[in-house]
Amino acid sequence: MVESERDLRCGDLEVGCVVSQPGNARFYRTGDWRSFRPVVDRAKCIGCGVCYLLCPDMAIRRRADGTFEADLYYCKGCGICAAECFTGCIQMVPEEE
Amino acid sequence: MGKRVGIEVSIAAADAVAMADVDVVAAYPITPQTHIVEHLSELVAEGELTAEFIPVESEHSAMSVCCGSSAAGARTFTCTSSQGLALMNEILFIVPSMRLPVVMILANRSLSGPLSIWNDHTDVMSVRDCGWVQLFVENGQEVFDHVLFAFRVAEARSVSLPVMINMDGFILTHVIEPISYWDKEAVERYLPAFEPVNRLDPDHPMTMGAFAMPGIYTEARKVQNDALIAAMPELIEAWEKMGELTGRCYRPVERYAVEGAETVFITMGSIGETVSIAVDRLRGQGRAVGLVKLRLWRPFPFDALREALKGVRRIIVIDRAISFGGPGGPVASEIRSALYGVEPRPEVLNMISGLAGRDVTPEDYIAMYETAMAAEQWKPEDYVVFGARE
Ligand code: SF4
Ligand code: SF4
Numbered sequence: 001m002v003e004s005e006r007d008l009r010c011g012d013l014e015v016g017c018v019v020s021q022p023g024n025a026r027f028y029r030t031g032d033w034r035s036f037r038p039v040v041d042r043a044k045c046i047g048c049g050v051c052y053l054l055c056p057d058m059a060i061r062r063r064a065d066g067t068f069e070a071d072l073y074y075c076k077g078c079g080i081c082a083a084e085c086f087t088g089c090i091q092m093v094p095e096e097e
Numbered sequence: 098m099g100k101r102v103g104i105e106v107s108i109a110a111a112d113a114v115a116m117a118d119v120d121v122v123a124a125y126p127i128t129p130q131t132h133i134v135e136h137l138s139e140l141v142a143e144g145e146l147t148a149e150f151i152p153v154e155s156e157h158s159a160m161s162v163c164c165g166s167s168a169a170g171a172r173t174f175t176c177t178s179s180q181g182l183a184l185m186n187e188i189l190f191i192v193p194s195m196r197l198p199v200v201m202i203l204a205n206r207s208l209s210g211p212l213s214i215w216n217d218h219t220d221v222m223s224v225r226d227c228g229w230v231q232l233f234v235e236n237g238q239e240v241f242d243h244v245l246f247a248f249r250v251a252e253a254r255s256v257s258l259p260v261m262i263n264m265d266g267f268i269l270t271h272v273i274e275p276i277s278y279w280d281k282e283a284v285e286r287y288l289p290a291f292e293p294v295n296r297l298d299p300d301h302p303m304t305m306g307a308f309a310m311p312g313i314y315t316e317a318r319k320v321q322n323d324a325l326i327a328a329m330p331e332l333i334e335a336w337e338k339m340g341e342l343t344g345r346c347y348r349p350v351e352r353y354a355v356e357g358a359e360t361v362f363i364t365m366g367s368i369g370e371t372v373s374i375a376v377d378r379l380r381g382q383g384r385a386v387g388l389v390k391l392r393l394w395r396p397f398p399f400d401a402l403r404e405a406l407k408g409v410r411r412i413i414v415i416d417r418a419i420s421f422g423g424p425g426g427p428v429a430s431e432i433r434s435a436l437y438g439v440e441p442r443p444e445v446l447n448m449i450s451g452l453a454g455r456d457v458t459p460e461d462y463i464a465m466y467e468t469a470m471a472a473e474q475w476k477p478e479d480y481v482v483f484g485a486r487e
Contacts (some may be wrong), residue, residue: 020303
């Protein structure tokens with residue numbers, strides 16, 4: 001099982017580059033595309049899960065303490081979670097900061 | 098072997114496709130290819146061929162349908178020319194990347210503009226790098242033989258790539274020639290049932306034609322290129338097997354009167370026959386001239402070409418397309434590249450001729466030879482648009 005398409009070599013590709021292994025899109029590191037990352041102020045988060053529901057990439061996961069945070073391997077930084085969060089506890093922070 | 102008949106080459110080509118027991122034909126009519134698909138539609142309508150004939154609304158759809166039907170495991174054929182090829186361009190490049198063994202006859206016709214329906218190679222040269230196996234035939238018999246050849250090679254599990262048969266429009270499509278048909282038994286011996294490497298199958302789901310991130314695209318392209326190059330042994334074997342079955346032997350590079358030749362013509366397609374007449378006449382005058390015909394264009398037969406040109410001092414490459422603002426004609430440019438490391442490097446003069454059905458006679462080829470011999474010094478970038486009135 002590969003972790004990323006960058007681990008694949010020519011010889012690993014199937015004829016015609018078909019994908020016969022189900023669900024391997026999860027190895028796509030779409031987080032590379034991000035220029036802003038969502039940062040959650042956990043003190044303000046009420047754990048409503050709206051960000052989790054509305055993230056178009058299903059890149060938000062629930063933590064053990066009931067709050068939610070972005071999985072930066074996938075988060076593309078679109079900012080929808082920050083715009084929709086009721087409590088305004090998500091801030092989009094430029095990646096270089 | 099089967100019957101020998103005088104028949105229009107397009108009809109014979111369609112009969113060969115039917116003898117290959119094709120499952121799906123998706124095509125849009127365009128001159129000069131029309132008779133081929135028209136006859137196939139008749140064979141299906143009359144119940145002589147059990148196949149899906151899909152009359153699509155454009156060539157873009159024709160190649161899209163072919164892509165889908167081949168992915169579903171159906172033996173698939175289409176046919177086009179010129180603008181039709183241009184319209185299917187987008188899908189043309191996808192078929193080999195998915196390693197789908199579609200077979201297509203391209204009845205070569207000039208690309209617009211100016212608008213023209215006549216024959217040259219400007220259409221195929223516009224898709225030189227599309228990734229298909231590309232070959233050129235010289236006469237009606239070769240068309241018939243190469244339809245069966247194309248299916249065999251395309252579907253070979255070690256190849257699994259589409260094959261394009263280039264057949265000169267009108268010069269071949271619309272003439273009546275004597276053609277030896279294969280009998281059913283020979284076809285069965287030559288062409289096994291299609292066993293696709295990948296097949297769309299609900300019981301074994303897979304994704305075909307997927308997206309690739311930059312991290313894998315390079316590898317995907319390299320693998321595709323390697324596969325096309327690696328098709329060579331299968332191509333040679335399929336020609337040899339055909340020789341055993343029919344007595345007709347084909348090679349990637351054909352030679353004619355090259356023994357002791359100092360100067361050779363290089364041609365592709367039907368003009369090979371006309372040039373051979375010119376070569377016979379020149380030989381009759383004691384001139385050391387021969388002819389080398391490129392049958393296989395992709396994968397490019399580098400070794401066979403260098404072998405065929407051993408000891409040759411001058412090469413006159415006949416191109417039937419112009420690479421605008423570039424090195425003249427596309428064929429000459431590739432020949433020069435293939436011979437760059439050869440010592441001593443032969444001189445290459447490029448004659449662009451026979452555009453859009455302009456008649457080129459044996460006398461014209463003799464004139465090209467004389468022009469070439471009179472040139473005091475050839476420069477690598479030399480090319481002549483032969484016969485253009487200036
Ligand atoms: S920024 Fe966009 S992609 Fe990232 S977690 Fe929020 S909604 Fe999902
Ligand atoms: S929407 Fe805001 S408050 Fe609700 S879970 Fe997400 S971060 Fe917490």
